[in-house]
Amino acid sequence: MRVVLQTWTSAQVRAAEQPLLAAGVPLMERAAFALHVHTAAALRELRGGVAGARVVVLVGPGNNGGDALYAGALLARRGVAVHAVLTATRAHEAGLAALLRAGGRAVQLAEPVDEVAALAAGADVVLDGVLGIGADGSGLRGVSGALVDAIVARGRPYVVAVDLPSGLGVDDGRRDGVVLDADLTVTFGAAKPCLLLPPGARAAGRVVLVDLGLDPAGAPEVVRLDPSDVAALWPVPAPDAHKYTRGVLGVVAGSRAYQGAAVLTTGAAVRAGVGMVRYLGDAGDAVVAAHPEVVVGHGRVQAWVFGPGVSPDDAGQRRRIEYAFEHVLERGEAAVVDAGALELLPPHVGPHAVLTPHAGELARVLTLRGEQVDRAGVEAEPLRWARRAHELTGATVLLKGPVTVVAGAHGAVYAQADAPAWLSTAGAGDVLAGLLGALLAGRVDDVHDDPSLAAALAATAALVHGRAAHRANPDGPISARAVADALPGTIAEVLAG
Numbered sequence: 356m357r358v359v360l361q362t363w364t365s366a367q368v369r370a371a372e373q374p375l376l377a378a379g380v381p382l383m384e385r386a387a388f389a390l391h392v393h394t395a396a397a398l399r400e401l402r403g404g405v406a407g408a409r410v411v412v413l414v415g416p417g418n419n420g421g422d423a424l425y426a427g428a429l430l431a432r433r434g435v436a437v438h439a440v441l442t443a444t445r446a447h448e449a450g451l452a453a454l455l456r457a458g459g460r461a462v463q464l465a466e467p468v469d470e471v472a473a474l475a476a477g478a479d480v481v482l483d484g485v486l487g488i489g490a491d492g493s494g495l496r497g498v499s500g501a502l503v504d505a506i507v508a509r510g511r512p513y514v515v516a517v518d519l520p521s522g523l524g525v526d527d528g529r530r531d532g533v534v535l536d537a538d539l540t541v542t543f544g545a546a547k548p549c550l551l552l553p554p555g556a557r558a559a560g561r562v563v564l565v566d567l568g569l570d571p572a573g574a575p576e577v578v579r580l581d582p583s584d585v586a587a588l589w590p591v592p593a594p595d596a597h598k599y600t601r602g603v604l605g606v607v608a609g610s611r612a613y614q615g616a617a618v619l620t621t622g623a624a625v626r627a628g629v630g631m632v633r634y635l636g637d638a639g640d641a642v643v644a645a646h647p648e649v650v651v652g653h654g655r656v657q658a659w660v661f662g663p664g665v666s667p668d669d670a671g672q673r674r675r676i677e678y679a680f681e682h683v684l685e686r687g688e689a690a691v692v693d694a695g696a697l698e699l700l701p702p703h704v705g706p707h708a709v710l711t712p713h714a715g716e717l718a719r720v721l722t723l724r725g726e727q728v729d730r731a732g733v734e735a736e737p738l739r740w741a742r743r744a745h746e747l748t749g750a751t752v753l754l755k756g757p758v759t760v761v762a763g764a765h766g767a768v769y770a771q772a773d774a775p776a777w778l779s780t781a782g783a784g785d786v787l788a789g790l791l792g793a794l795l796a797g798r799v800d801d802v803h804d805d806p807s808l809a810a811a812l813a814a815t816a817a818l819v820h821g822r823a824a825h826r827a828n829p830d831g832p833i834s835a836r837a838v839a840d841a842l843p844g845t846i847a848e849v850l851a852g
């Protein structure tokens with residue numbers, strides 16, 4: 356069993372299985388065996404034993420249904436009462452024969468679905484083998500959709516998804532139409548992007564990866580960083596470092612009306628361990644009162660944070676940001692572009708500019724560039740729109756949400772799910788901006804050597820931000836300031852491994 360941290364597209368998975376199938380490796384039998392083992396473990400946990408349990412297997416037209424039927428046969432041989440529900444006019448023939456031989460039963464699904472829905476809702480476990488990587492991403496259609504709706508209406512039993520929750524957009528995490536949410540997903544050979552990407556990933560529950568010996572070619576489509584990845588990415592100071600070699604961050608944030616944003620952004624940067632922070636704006640007194648380490652005024656910097664707490668009617672901050680966009684990105688300084696600065700972004704920048712919008716702000720960035728999309732559209736397809744914004748602006752894009760999606764240079768995509776829901780609170784974005792600014796300031800030269808590093812640093816910031824929130828208050832309300840205060844300890848912990 357492995358934790359899912361890298362995912363490959365359905366095309367990459369299909370290409371990788373070809374040489375093994377050609378060599379006669381029994382992939383389906385191996386997949387089904389592992390599926391039955393994990394289902395039996397779930398049954399033991401749910402009811403203390405396997406024999407005598409009731410399992411309903413939802414079977415679609417393809418090999419995903421074949422996996423489920425073979426697993427059903429293995430469970431039937433262990434004394435489980437297995438009912439297969441055939442949701443299409445065809446089903447994997449050899450798998451169905453194996454199930455019937457083992458004593459399982461099969462029914463053809465037809466309207467009305469009530470009787471079958473009651474059977475499934477009353478089962479100890481439902482195996483969802485309707486659709487796998489052959490799904491077109493439009494959800495469960497027709498009678499399958501009606502069945503799932505009827506099961507959910509009766510109270511969803513424990514669901515094990517076979518390879519992936521049926522009907523999700525495999526490569527993009529889309530969740531259109533009916534999808535049966537799972538408690539456990541047993542995925543085969545290589546994990547699929549929908550298991551990490553919002554909004555679909557939430558339907559997968561716990562994910563286990565069954566190693567079938569596949570070796571997918573090319574880079575993984577979507578990656579999730581793990582705390583053990585952070586040490587290689589963090590700008591840990593060398594023994595002979597001084598404050599200028601460690602990176603100086605300029606912050607243009609806050610205003611007379613929004614002093615807190617300036618305090619939180621600079622405070623996060625200081626606590627993230629940047630060499631020095633310079634602040635520009637009208638909240639300098641509040642910033643220095645809270646963080647005497649911060650220097651107010653101009654000077655050389657390696658990276659910037661633009662925009663937290665900057666309102667469109669603040670002429671002074673606007674002018675500073677517009678001036679900076681004209682000069683600093685060309686000089687090669689990196690920048691976090693947040694909140695009020697997003698609207699001021701020039702037509703084209705490089706990946707060393709990292710945009711940090713939430714869905715509504717990203718929709719605005721896109722509509723300003725001629726795309727027709729609103730907030731709900733971005734939330735439905737976060738990867739598609741983060742990528743589109745990267746293509747249109749050249750910037751690295753960190754799209755905030757329950758799962759943070761980052762799209763950057765050379766096709767780099769990350770999906771980070773480190774933050775508790777409690778973190779969606781005022782000021783949390785300011786802390787993220789300061790933290791990310793500190794990382795960019797420390798590694799700007801490396802970002803120029805490898806522009807995709809900006810995406811990895813953005814994912815690192817999301818990871819550390821989320822873990823700091825857990826550290827600040829596990830399972831309860833969190834203030835943005837508490838997240839900033841938790842940064843030094845969190846960083847030390849992840850660097851220690």
Ligand SMILES: NC(=O)C1=CN([C@@H]2O[C@H](COP(=O)(O)OP(=O)(O)OC[C@H]3O[C@@H](n4cnc5c(N)ncnc54)[C@H](OP(=O)(O)O)[C@@H]3O)[C@@H](O)[C@H]2O)[C@@H](O)CC1
Pocket residue numbers: 368369372382383386415416417418419420421422485486487488489490491492493494495496517518522543544567569
């Ligand atoms: N990779 C590996 O190493 C291994 C893979 N294995 C397994 O194989 C699975 C892939 O099997 P697969 O190719 O047969 O595709 P699968 O998803 O079962 O069926 C697709 C068919 O469903 C249909 N259809 C599509 N969308 C629909 C919709 N919205 N609503 C309704 N119907 C829809 C469409 O049929 P059509 O409508 O065109 O007749 C399409 O042809 C994979 O997920 C894994 O479980 C393991 O056995 C071994 C190792």
Ligand SMILES: [K+]
Pocket residue numbers: 419483484485486487516517518519520521
């Ligand atoms: K499935």
